Amino acid sequence: MSSSRPLLRRLVALASGRVRANHRLLSSASSPAVSAERAPQSPAETEAVRMTEGCVRRLKELHSKEPSADGKMLRLSVEAGGCSGFQYSFTLDDKKNSDDRVFETDGVKLIVDDISYDFVKGATVDYEEELIRSAFVVSTNPSAVGGCSCKSSFMVK
Numbered sequence: 344m345s346s347s348r349p350l351l352r353r354l355v356a357l358a359s360g361r362v363r364a365n366h367r368l369l370s371s372a373s374s375p376a377v378s379a380e381r382a383p384q385s386p387a388e389t390e391a392v393r394m395t396e397g398c399v400r401r402l403k404e405l406h407s408k409e410p411s412a413d414g415k416m417l418r419l420s421v422e423a424g425g426c427s428g429f430q431y432s433f434t435l436d437d438k439k440n441s442d443d444r445v446f447e448t449d450g451v452k453l454i455v456d457d458i459s460y461d462f463v464k465g466a467t468v469d470y471e472e473e474l475i476r477s478a479f480v481v482s483t484n485p486s487a488v489g490g491c492s493c494k495s496s497f498m499v500k
Contacts, residue, residue, distance in 0.1 A: 390464045390465050391446055391465070392419065392444075392446045392453060392455055392460070392463055392464070392465070392466050392467075392468065393446070393448070393466070393467045393468070394417075394446070394448045394451065394453055394467070394468050394469075395467060395468065395469040395470070395482065397469055397470045397471070398417075398451075398468050398469050398470045398479060399448050399449050399451045400470070401470040401479070402417055402451045402470075403449075403450075403451060405435070412435055414437060415435040415436060415437045416435070416436055416437070416439070416445070416451075416452040416453065416454045417433060417434075417435060417436075417451070417452070417453045417454070417468070417479065418433065418434045418435070418436040418453075418454050418455075419431065419432070419433055419453060419454070419455050419459065419463060419468060419479075419481070420432045420434075420455070420456060420459045421458070421459040421462040421463065425497075427489060427497050427498045428497070428498050428499070429462060429497055429498070429499065430497075431463075431480070431481050431497070433478070433479040436454065439454060440456065442456050442457040442458075443455065443456055443457075444456075444457065444460050453468060461486075462484075462486050462499060463481065463484055463486065464485065464486060465484075465485040465486070466481050466483060466484040466485070466486070467481070467482050467483045467484075468480070468481055468482070469481075469482040481497075484497060486499055486500060487499060487500070488500050
């Protein structure tokens with residue numbers, strides 16, 4: 344039992360350091376100076392699912408380089424599963440269903456079904472290229488309170 348105490352102390356110190364860092368990060372993101380620089384947005388704009396320039400650029404590349412992807416829309420859906428409870432799923436789709444919401448940026452379309460939309464209102468979709476993978480990811484999601492480091496799963500508020 345006494346040999347596990349140093350390990351426990353190190354884990355507590357590590358965890359409390361992470362909590363302090365996250366607290367600083369969250370409090371700096373909601374500071375008045377940051378929010379004052381933003382233009383006021385209508386309720387429809389705050390609930391729209393947005394795409395970053397990187398996401399739009401990658402979809403345009405796919406449309407131009409892959410004949411099978413030409414004209415397809417990026418579909419974002421939320422499924423049960425993943426290490427945090429829910430996970431994001433991205434596919435290219437050429438069909439718009441009656442329950443889909445369409446978000447368009449610079450000629451590129453993102454579609455989200457009504458059920459998934461409740462989980463991603465106000466979210467931002469990005470395209471990330473890393474050494475181990477390249478993928479579409481939800482970079483920010485106001486409906487999520489946590490998730491895993493791979494950015495593919497999340498917990499809801």
